[in-house]
Amino acid sequence: MSTAPADPPRKRGRPRHIEPSQEYRARLEDIVSVAAVVFRTNGYEAGSLDDVAAALGLRKASLYYYVKKKSDLLRLVFDRAITVALTEVETLAHITDPRERLAALIRHQALLVVRDPSLFAVFFDQRAGLEKADLADIGRKERRYLRQFVLAVEAAIDAKVIPPGDPRMIANSIIGLTSWSYKWFDPRRDSPEAFADTCCALVIR
Protein backbone atom coordinates (compact mmCIF):
# COMPACT_ATOMS: atom_id res chain seq x y z
CA MET A 1 0.00 0.00 0.00
CA SER A 2 1.08 3.59 0.66
CA THR A 3 2.71 5.46 -2.19
CA ALA A 4 2.91 3.16 -5.22
CA PRO A 5 4.53 5.25 -7.94
CA ALA A 6 3.90 2.39 -10.44
CA ASP A 7 7.05 0.82 -11.77
CA PRO A 8 8.81 3.48 -13.76
CA PRO A 9 9.18 1.74 -17.14
CA ARG A 10 12.43 -0.23 -17.16
CA LYS A 11 15.25 1.82 -18.55
CA ARG A 12 17.59 -1.03 -19.44
CA GLY A 13 19.79 -0.67 -22.51
CA ARG A 14 18.86 1.62 -25.35
CA PRO A 15 15.57 3.49 -25.03
CA ARG A 16 13.10 1.78 -27.35
CA HIS A 17 10.79 4.71 -27.98
CA ILE A 18 12.99 6.49 -30.50
CA GLU A 19 14.69 5.52 -33.75
CA PRO A 20 18.11 3.93 -33.31
CA SER A 21 20.82 6.20 -34.65
CA GLN A 22 22.97 5.28 -37.63
CA GLU A 23 26.00 4.85 -35.38
CA TYR A 24 24.08 2.54 -33.13
CA ARG A 25 23.06 0.35 -36.04
CA ALA A 26 26.61 0.20 -37.39
CA ARG A 27 28.00 -0.67 -33.98
CA LEU A 28 25.48 -3.45 -33.60
CA GLU A 29 26.51 -4.86 -36.97
CA ASP A 30 30.11 -4.87 -35.80
CA ILE A 31 29.11 -6.70 -32.67
CA VAL A 32 27.24 -9.33 -34.67
CA SER A 33 30.23 -9.88 -36.94
CA VAL A 34 32.56 -10.34 -34.00
CA ALA A 35 30.07 -12.62 -32.27
CA ALA A 36 29.97 -14.82 -35.36
CA VAL A 37 33.74 -15.24 -35.25
CA VAL A 38 33.77 -15.99 -31.52
CA PHE A 39 30.87 -18.43 -31.76
CA ARG A 40 32.52 -20.15 -34.69
CA THR A 41 35.87 -20.73 -33.02
CA ASN A 42 34.67 -21.48 -29.49
CA GLY A 43 31.13 -22.65 -30.08
CA TYR A 44 28.09 -20.76 -28.84
CA GLU A 45 28.06 -21.99 -25.26
CA ALA A 46 31.80 -21.85 -24.73
CA GLY A 47 32.08 -18.47 -26.41
CA SER A 48 31.56 -16.12 -23.49
CA LEU A 49 30.26 -12.58 -23.63
CA ASP A 50 33.61 -11.58 -22.19
CA ASP A 51 35.24 -13.00 -25.31
CA VAL A 52 32.95 -11.04 -27.59
CA ALA A 53 33.38 -7.86 -25.59
CA ALA A 54 37.15 -8.22 -25.41
CA ALA A 55 37.40 -8.65 -29.18
CA LEU A 56 35.57 -5.34 -29.47
CA GLY A 57 37.59 -3.53 -26.83
CA LEU A 58 34.57 -3.41 -24.52
CA ARG A 59 33.41 -4.87 -21.21
CA LYS A 60 30.72 -7.48 -20.96
CA ALA A 61 28.21 -5.13 -19.34
CA SER A 62 28.43 -2.78 -22.30
CA LEU A 63 27.01 -5.40 -24.61
CA TYR A 64 23.76 -5.24 -22.69
CA TYR A 65 23.25 -1.79 -24.06
CA TYR A 66 22.84 -3.34 -27.51
CA VAL A 67 21.28 -6.66 -26.64
CA LYS A 68 18.94 -7.98 -24.01
CA LYS A 69 20.44 -11.43 -23.64
CA LYS A 70 23.14 -13.64 -25.09
CA SER A 71 20.86 -15.60 -27.35
CA ASP A 72 19.85 -12.34 -29.05
CA LEU A 73 23.38 -12.21 -30.38
CA LEU A 74 23.02 -15.68 -31.83
CA ARG A 75 19.64 -14.85 -33.32
CA LEU A 76 21.09 -11.78 -35.01
CA VAL A 77 23.82 -13.89 -36.59
CA PHE A 78 21.21 -16.30 -37.90
CA ASP A 79 19.02 -13.48 -39.13
CA ARG A 80 21.81 -11.93 -41.11
CA ALA A 81 22.81 -15.23 -42.67
CA ILE A 82 19.37 -16.30 -43.79
CA THR A 83 18.42 -12.79 -44.89
CA VAL A 84 21.38 -12.24 -47.17
CA ALA A 85 21.04 -15.76 -48.58
CA LEU A 86 17.32 -15.53 -49.19
CA THR A 87 17.18 -12.08 -50.77
CA GLU A 88 19.98 -12.92 -53.17
CA VAL A 89 18.55 -16.25 -54.18
CA GLU A 90 15.06 -15.02 -54.90
CA THR A 91 16.36 -12.51 -57.41
CA LEU A 92 17.65 -15.49 -59.40
CA ALA A 93 14.18 -16.98 -59.84
CA HIS A 94 13.61 -15.10 -63.10
CA ILE A 95 16.25 -17.05 -65.05
CA THR A 96 14.35 -19.35 -67.39
CA ASP A 97 16.97 -21.57 -68.99
CA PRO A 98 17.27 -24.61 -66.68
CA ARG A 99 21.03 -25.00 -67.09
CA GLU A 100 21.69 -21.32 -66.49
CA ARG A 101 19.31 -21.22 -63.57
CA LEU A 102 20.87 -24.15 -61.74
CA ALA A 103 24.36 -22.88 -62.44
CA ALA A 104 23.45 -19.46 -61.07
CA LEU A 105 22.05 -21.01 -57.89
CA ILE A 106 25.11 -23.16 -57.35
CA ARG A 107 27.46 -20.24 -57.96
CA HIS A 108 25.46 -18.06 -55.63
CA GLN A 109 25.49 -20.59 -52.83
CA ALA A 110 29.19 -21.39 -53.22
CA LEU A 111 30.30 -17.77 -53.23
CA LEU A 112 27.98 -16.88 -50.38
CA VAL A 113 29.50 -19.38 -47.97
CA VAL A 114 33.06 -18.76 -49.05
CA ARG A 115 32.69 -15.00 -48.63
CA ASP A 116 31.60 -15.13 -45.00
CA PRO A 117 32.56 -18.51 -43.55
CA SER A 118 32.15 -17.49 -39.92
CA LEU A 119 28.59 -16.34 -40.48
CA PHE A 120 27.56 -19.59 -42.10
CA ALA A 121 29.62 -21.81 -39.85
CA VAL A 122 27.52 -20.53 -36.97
CA PHE A 123 24.37 -20.77 -39.03
CA PHE A 124 25.00 -24.42 -39.83
CA ASP A 125 26.61 -25.70 -36.65
CA GLN A 126 25.24 -23.74 -33.72
CA ARG A 127 21.54 -24.30 -34.13
CA ALA A 128 21.30 -25.99 -30.72
CA GLY A 129 21.80 -22.61 -29.05
CA LEU A 130 18.75 -21.02 -30.66
CA GLU A 131 15.55 -20.53 -28.75
CA LYS A 132 12.51 -22.46 -29.84
CA ALA A 133 10.66 -19.58 -31.45
CA ASP A 134 13.73 -18.39 -33.32
CA LEU A 135 14.39 -21.90 -34.52
CA ALA A 136 10.91 -22.17 -36.00
CA ASP A 137 11.33 -18.85 -37.77
CA ILE A 138 14.66 -19.87 -39.24
CA GLY A 139 13.16 -23.19 -40.29
CA ARG A 140 10.43 -21.44 -42.28
CA LYS A 141 12.87 -19.21 -44.13
CA GLU A 142 15.18 -22.13 -44.77
CA ARG A 143 12.35 -24.06 -46.35
CA ARG A 144 11.72 -21.12 -48.66
CA TYR A 145 15.38 -21.24 -49.57
CA LEU A 146 15.33 -24.96 -50.24
CA ARG A 147 12.26 -24.58 -52.42
CA GLN A 148 14.19 -22.45 -54.90
CA PHE A 149 16.72 -25.23 -55.24
CA VAL A 150 14.11 -27.95 -55.60
CA LEU A 151 12.34 -26.05 -58.37
CA ALA A 152 15.58 -25.47 -60.21
CA VAL A 153 16.55 -29.12 -59.84
CA GLU A 154 13.21 -30.32 -61.19
CA ALA A 155 13.60 -28.12 -64.25
CA ALA A 156 17.17 -29.32 -64.69
CA ILE A 157 16.09 -32.95 -64.57
CA ASP A 158 13.41 -32.38 -67.19
CA ALA A 159 15.99 -30.71 -69.41
CA LYS A 160 18.42 -33.63 -68.91
CA VAL A 161 20.95 -31.24 -67.46
CA ILE A 162 21.44 -33.55 -64.48
CA PRO A 163 20.53 -37.21 -64.03
CA PRO A 164 17.03 -38.07 -62.73
CA GLY A 165 16.27 -38.69 -59.05
CA ASP A 166 14.37 -37.35 -56.05
CA PRO A 167 14.57 -33.57 -56.50
CA ARG A 168 14.56 -32.86 -52.79
CA MET A 169 17.40 -35.26 -52.19
CA ILE A 170 19.41 -33.85 -55.06
CA ALA A 171 18.79 -30.28 -53.94
CA ASN A 172 19.98 -31.04 -50.43
CA SER A 173 23.02 -32.81 -51.80
CA ILE A 174 23.95 -29.86 -53.96
CA ILE A 175 23.55 -27.51 -51.04
CA GLY A 176 25.91 -29.76 -49.11
CA LEU A 177 28.39 -29.79 -51.95
CA THR A 178 28.71 -26.01 -51.77
CA SER A 179 28.07 -25.33 -48.06
CA TRP A 180 30.66 -27.79 -46.85
CA SER A 181 33.33 -25.38 -48.06
CA TYR A 182 33.35 -23.51 -44.76
CA LYS A 183 35.04 -26.57 -43.29
CA TRP A 184 38.02 -26.71 -45.61
CA PHE A 185 38.18 -23.69 -47.91
CA ASP A 186 41.38 -21.69 -47.44
CA PRO A 187 41.30 -18.34 -49.29
CA ARG A 188 45.09 -18.26 -49.37
CA ARG A 189 45.16 -21.41 -51.44
CA ASP A 190 41.77 -21.71 -53.09
CA SER A 191 40.03 -19.28 -55.42
CA PRO A 192 36.31 -18.63 -54.84
CA GLU A 193 35.68 -18.41 -58.57
CA ALA A 194 37.48 -21.67 -59.23
CA PHE A 195 35.45 -23.30 -56.50
CA ALA A 196 32.16 -22.08 -57.94
CA ASP A 197 33.18 -23.29 -61.39
CA THR A 198 34.21 -26.67 -60.02
CA CYS A 199 30.87 -27.14 -58.29
CA CYS A 200 28.97 -26.34 -61.47
CA ALA A 201 31.14 -28.55 -63.64
CA LEU A 202 30.83 -31.41 -61.19
CA VAL A 203 27.06 -31.80 -61.45
CA ILE A 204 25.92 -30.01 -64.62
CA ARG A 205 26.18 -31.98 -67.85
Add this chain to the structure above:
Amino acid sequence: MSTAPADPPRKRGRPRHIEPSQEYRARLEDIVSVAAVVFRTNGYEAGSLDDVAAALGLRKASLYYYVKKKSDLLRLVFDRAITVALTEVETLAHITDPRERLAALIRHQALLVVRDPSLFAVFFDQRAGLEKADLADIGRKERRYLRQFVLAVEAAIDAKVIPPGDPRMIANSIIGLTSWSYKWFDPRRDSPEAFADTCCALVIR
Protein backbone atom coordinates in the same frame (compact mmCIF):
# COMPACT_ATOMS: atom_id res chain seq x y z
CA MET B 1 58.01 -32.80 8.31
CA SER B 2 56.65 -35.34 10.74
CA THR B 3 54.97 -38.46 9.42
CA ALA B 4 54.51 -38.18 5.65
CA PRO B 5 52.70 -41.38 4.71
CA ALA B 6 53.19 -40.48 1.03
CA ASP B 7 49.91 -40.19 -0.86
CA PRO B 8 48.57 -43.68 -1.21
CA PRO B 9 48.16 -43.92 -4.99
CA ARG B 10 44.73 -42.56 -5.83
CA LYS B 11 42.26 -45.29 -6.58
CA ARG B 12 39.79 -43.27 -8.60
CA GLY B 13 37.83 -44.93 -11.39
CA ARG B 14 38.73 -48.27 -12.91
CA PRO B 15 42.06 -49.77 -11.81
CA ARG B 16 44.45 -49.40 -14.74
CA HIS B 17 46.73 -52.28 -13.93
CA ILE B 18 44.46 -55.05 -15.15
CA GLU B 19 42.63 -55.83 -18.36
CA PRO B 20 39.23 -54.18 -18.66
CA SER B 21 36.49 -56.77 -18.59
CA GLN B 22 34.21 -57.42 -21.50
CA GLU B 23 31.26 -55.91 -19.67
CA TYR B 24 33.25 -52.82 -18.92
CA ARG B 25 34.11 -52.34 -22.58
CA ALA B 26 30.54 -52.87 -23.70
CA ARG B 27 29.23 -50.44 -21.09
CA LEU B 28 31.74 -47.83 -22.20
CA GLU B 29 30.61 -48.22 -25.78
CA ASP B 30 27.04 -47.60 -24.66
CA ILE B 31 28.13 -44.49 -22.83
CA VAL B 32 29.92 -43.17 -25.89
CA SER B 33 26.86 -43.75 -28.06
CA VAL B 34 24.62 -41.93 -25.64
CA ALA B 35 27.13 -39.13 -25.29
CA ALA B 36 27.11 -38.67 -29.05
CA VAL B 37 23.35 -38.25 -29.05
CA VAL B 38 23.42 -35.79 -26.15
CA PHE B 39 26.27 -33.77 -27.62
CA ARG B 40 24.53 -33.67 -30.96
CA THR B 41 21.23 -32.35 -29.69
CA ASN B 42 22.51 -29.98 -27.02
CA GLY B 43 26.02 -29.26 -28.18
CA TYR B 44 29.11 -30.34 -26.28
CA GLU B 45 29.25 -27.53 -23.74
CA ALA B 46 25.51 -27.38 -23.12
CA GLY B 47 25.20 -31.14 -22.92
CA SER B 48 25.86 -31.82 -19.26
CA LEU B 49 27.16 -35.00 -17.71
CA ASP B 50 23.88 -35.21 -15.85
CA ASP B 51 22.13 -35.43 -19.23
CA VAL B 52 24.38 -38.27 -20.34
CA ALA B 53 24.04 -40.09 -17.06
CA ALA B 54 20.27 -39.68 -16.95
CA ALA B 55 19.92 -41.09 -20.46
CA LEU B 56 21.76 -44.16 -19.18
CA GLY B 57 19.83 -44.45 -15.92
CA LEU B 58 22.93 -43.54 -13.93
CA ARG B 59 24.22 -40.68 -11.75
CA LYS B 60 26.83 -38.29 -12.92
CA ALA B 61 29.44 -39.59 -10.48
CA SER B 62 29.17 -43.07 -11.94
CA LEU B 63 30.47 -41.85 -15.26
CA TYR B 64 33.76 -41.06 -13.58
CA TYR B 65 34.31 -44.75 -13.11
CA TYR B 66 34.57 -45.07 -16.89
CA VAL B 67 36.10 -41.73 -17.77
CA LYS B 68 38.48 -39.30 -16.15
CA LYS B 69 36.94 -36.09 -17.44
CA LYS B 70 34.21 -34.84 -19.70
CA SER B 71 36.44 -34.18 -22.68
CA ASP B 72 37.43 -37.85 -22.64
CA LEU B 73 33.88 -38.59 -23.64
CA LEU B 74 34.15 -36.26 -26.60
CA ARG B 75 37.49 -37.72 -27.59
CA LEU B 76 36.03 -41.21 -27.54
CA VAL B 77 33.24 -40.11 -29.85
CA PHE B 78 35.78 -38.67 -32.26
CA ASP B 79 37.96 -41.73 -32.03
CA ARG B 80 35.14 -44.04 -32.90
CA ALA B 81 34.05 -41.90 -35.83
CA ILE B 82 37.46 -41.55 -37.45
CA THR B 83 38.40 -45.15 -36.73
CA VAL B 84 35.37 -46.72 -38.34
CA ALA B 85 35.63 -44.35 -41.30
CA LEU B 86 39.34 -44.89 -41.82
CA THR B 87 39.46 -48.66 -41.52
CA GLU B 88 36.57 -49.09 -43.92
CA VAL B 89 37.94 -46.68 -46.48
CA GLU B 90 41.40 -48.17 -46.61
CA THR B 91 40.04 -51.58 -47.49
CA LEU B 92 38.68 -49.97 -50.65
CA ALA B 93 42.10 -48.94 -51.90
CA HIS B 94 42.57 -52.16 -53.83
CA ILE B 95 39.86 -51.43 -56.40
CA THR B 96 41.65 -50.62 -59.62
CA ASP B 97 38.96 -49.44 -62.01
CA PRO B 98 38.71 -45.65 -61.49
CA ARG B 99 34.95 -45.48 -61.92
CA GLU B 100 34.35 -48.40 -59.56
CA ARG B 101 36.81 -47.06 -57.05
CA LEU B 102 35.30 -43.58 -56.86
CA ALA B 103 31.79 -45.00 -56.74
CA ALA B 104 32.77 -47.28 -53.86
CA LEU B 105 34.27 -44.39 -51.92
CA ILE B 106 31.21 -42.23 -52.42
CA ARG B 107 28.87 -45.03 -51.43
CA HIS B 108 30.97 -45.81 -48.39
CA GLN B 109 31.00 -42.22 -47.21
CA ALA B 110 27.30 -41.70 -47.83
CA LEU B 111 26.21 -44.84 -46.01
CA LEU B 112 28.63 -44.22 -43.17
CA VAL B 113 27.16 -40.87 -42.25
CA VAL B 114 23.57 -41.91 -42.78
CA ARG B 115 23.99 -44.97 -40.59
CA ASP B 116 25.20 -43.08 -37.52
CA PRO B 117 24.24 -39.43 -37.90
CA SER B 118 24.78 -38.54 -34.25
CA LEU B 119 28.32 -39.83 -34.28
CA PHE B 120 29.28 -37.80 -37.32
CA ALA B 121 27.26 -34.74 -36.37
CA VAL B 122 29.44 -34.48 -33.30
CA PHE B 123 32.54 -35.30 -35.31
CA PHE B 124 31.86 -32.51 -37.76
CA ASP B 125 30.34 -29.82 -35.57
CA GLN B 126 31.81 -30.11 -32.10
CA ARG B 127 35.49 -29.87 -32.84
CA ALA B 128 35.80 -26.73 -30.73
CA GLY B 129 35.38 -28.82 -27.58
CA LEU B 130 38.39 -31.02 -28.30
CA GLU B 131 41.66 -30.55 -26.50
CA LYS B 132 44.63 -29.41 -28.49
CA ALA B 133 46.49 -32.71 -28.56
CA ASP B 134 43.38 -34.65 -29.50
CA LEU B 135 42.64 -32.18 -32.24
CA ALA B 136 46.06 -32.69 -33.79
CA ASP B 137 45.64 -36.44 -33.69
CA ILE B 138 42.25 -36.26 -35.37
CA GLY B 139 43.69 -33.90 -37.96
CA ARG B 140 46.36 -36.41 -38.94
CA LYS B 141 43.91 -39.23 -39.37
CA GLU B 142 41.55 -36.99 -41.28
CA ARG B 143 44.31 -36.13 -43.71
CA ARG B 144 44.89 -39.82 -44.30
CA TYR B 145 41.20 -40.13 -45.01
CA LEU B 146 41.20 -37.23 -47.44
CA ARG B 147 44.20 -38.66 -49.26
CA GLN B 148 42.21 -41.72 -50.29
CA PHE B 149 39.64 -39.46 -51.88
CA VAL B 150 42.23 -37.29 -53.61
CA LEU B 151 43.91 -40.32 -55.14
CA ALA B 152 40.62 -41.72 -56.35
CA VAL B 153 39.63 -38.35 -57.81
CA GLU B 154 42.90 -38.01 -59.68
CA ALA B 155 42.44 -41.41 -61.25
CA ALA B 156 38.85 -40.57 -62.10
CA ILE B 157 39.89 -37.37 -63.82
CA ASP B 158 42.49 -39.20 -65.92
CA ALA B 159 39.86 -41.72 -66.91
CA LYS B 160 37.43 -38.90 -67.85
CA VAL B 161 34.96 -40.23 -65.32
CA ILE B 162 34.55 -36.75 -63.85
CA PRO B 163 35.44 -33.35 -65.31
CA PRO B 164 38.97 -32.00 -64.72
CA GLY B 165 39.86 -29.66 -61.86
CA ASP B 166 41.86 -29.33 -58.65
CA PRO B 167 41.68 -32.86 -57.14
CA ARG B 168 41.83 -31.65 -53.58
CA MET B 169 38.98 -29.23 -54.17
CA ILE B 170 36.89 -31.85 -55.90
CA ALA B 171 37.58 -34.41 -53.18
CA ASN B 172 36.49 -32.00 -50.46
CA SER B 173 33.39 -31.11 -52.43
CA ILE B 174 32.42 -34.75 -52.82
CA ILE B 175 32.92 -35.34 -49.13
CA GLY B 176 30.61 -32.40 -48.50
CA LEU B 177 28.05 -33.77 -50.88
CA THR B 178 27.76 -36.94 -48.85
CA SER B 179 28.54 -35.74 -45.33
CA TRP B 180 25.97 -32.99 -45.39
CA SER B 181 23.28 -35.64 -45.17
CA TYR B 182 23.37 -35.65 -41.37
CA LYS B 183 21.71 -32.24 -41.53
CA TRP B 184 18.66 -33.25 -43.54
CA PHE B 185 18.46 -37.00 -44.03
CA ASP B 186 15.28 -38.49 -42.55
CA PRO B 187 15.33 -42.32 -42.51
CA ARG B 188 11.54 -42.41 -42.41
CA ARG B 189 11.36 -40.68 -45.75
CA ASP B 190 14.72 -41.25 -47.45
CA SER B 191 16.40 -44.53 -48.33
CA PRO B 192 20.14 -44.84 -47.62
CA GLU B 193 20.66 -46.87 -50.79
CA ALA B 194 18.80 -44.34 -52.92
CA PHE B 195 20.91 -41.59 -51.41
CA ALA B 196 24.15 -43.38 -52.17
CA ASP B 197 23.02 -44.03 -55.73
CA THR B 198 22.00 -40.41 -56.17
CA CYS B 199 25.37 -39.17 -55.01
CA CYS B 200 27.19 -41.45 -57.44
CA ALA B 201 24.93 -40.58 -60.35
CA LEU B 202 25.31 -36.90 -59.64
CA VAL B 203 29.06 -36.73 -60.19
CA ILE B 204 30.10 -39.85 -62.09
CA ARG B 205 29.73 -39.74 -65.86
Add this chain to the structure above:
DNA sequence: ATGGTTCTTTCGACCCGTCGGTTGACAATA
Protein backbone atom coordinates in the same frame (compact mmCIF):
# COMPACT_ATOMS: atom_id res chain seq x y z
C1' DA C 1 32.66 31.63 -22.94
C1' DT C 2 30.52 29.29 -19.10
C1' DG C 3 28.00 26.53 -16.24
C1' DG C 4 23.94 23.62 -16.13
C1' DT C 5 21.15 19.83 -18.17
C1' DT C 6 20.19 15.86 -20.77
C1' DC C 7 21.12 11.82 -23.54
C1' DT C 8 24.10 8.27 -25.13
C1' DT C 9 27.49 4.93 -24.18
C1' DT C 10 30.57 2.63 -21.17
C1' DC C 11 32.07 0.44 -17.01
C1' DG C 12 33.15 -1.78 -12.10
C1' DA C 13 31.14 -4.40 -8.79
C1' DC C 14 28.11 -7.58 -7.60
C1' DC C 15 24.63 -11.57 -7.51
C1' DC C 16 23.48 -16.18 -8.42
C1' DG C 17 22.54 -20.42 -10.94
C1' DT C 18 24.75 -24.16 -13.19
C1' DC C 19 27.97 -27.61 -13.99
C1' DG C 20 32.41 -30.14 -13.93
C1' DG C 21 34.73 -32.57 -10.83
C1' DT C 22 35.69 -34.76 -5.94
C1' DT C 23 35.05 -37.45 -1.84
C1' DG C 24 33.81 -41.16 1.16
C1' DA C 25 30.76 -44.47 1.86
C1' DC C 26 27.75 -48.24 0.45
C1' DA C 27 26.14 -52.47 -1.89
C1' DA C 28 26.82 -56.64 -4.59
C1' DT C 29 29.42 -60.32 -6.11
C1' DA C 30 32.81 -63.72 -5.85
Add this chain to the structure above:
DNA sequence: TATTGTCAACCGACGGGTCGAAAGAACCAT
Protein backbone atom coordinates in the same frame (compact mmCIF):
# COMPACT_ATOMS: atom_id res chain seq x y z
C1' DT D 1 38.00 -59.77 2.13
C1' DA D 2 38.88 -57.76 -2.40
C1' DT D 3 36.99 -56.01 -6.52
C1' DT D 4 33.56 -53.74 -9.21
C1' DG D 5 30.17 -50.46 -9.62
C1' DT D 6 27.05 -46.99 -7.77
C1' DC D 7 25.50 -42.98 -5.30
C1' DA D 8 24.33 -38.51 -2.30
C1' DA D 9 26.38 -34.61 -1.00
C1' DC D 10 29.52 -31.18 -1.58
C1' DC D 11 32.74 -27.52 -3.60
C1' DG D 12 34.73 -23.98 -6.55
C1' DA D 13 34.82 -21.66 -10.84
C1' DC D 14 32.84 -19.63 -14.43
C1' DG D 15 29.64 -17.00 -16.91
C1' DG D 16 25.07 -14.73 -17.71
C1' DG D 17 22.74 -11.03 -16.14
C1' DT D 18 21.76 -6.61 -12.96
C1' DC D 19 22.58 -2.17 -10.96
C1' DG D 20 24.12 2.39 -10.19
C1' DA D 21 27.14 5.51 -11.61
C1' DA D 22 30.18 8.17 -14.56
C1' DA D 23 32.48 10.06 -18.85
C1' DG D 24 31.66 12.66 -22.87
C1' DA D 25 29.35 15.15 -26.32
C1' DA D 26 25.62 18.27 -27.63
C1' DC D 27 22.38 21.53 -26.60
C1' DC D 28 20.80 25.67 -24.22
C1' DA D 29 20.20 29.51 -21.22
C1' DT D 30 22.29 33.17 -19.51
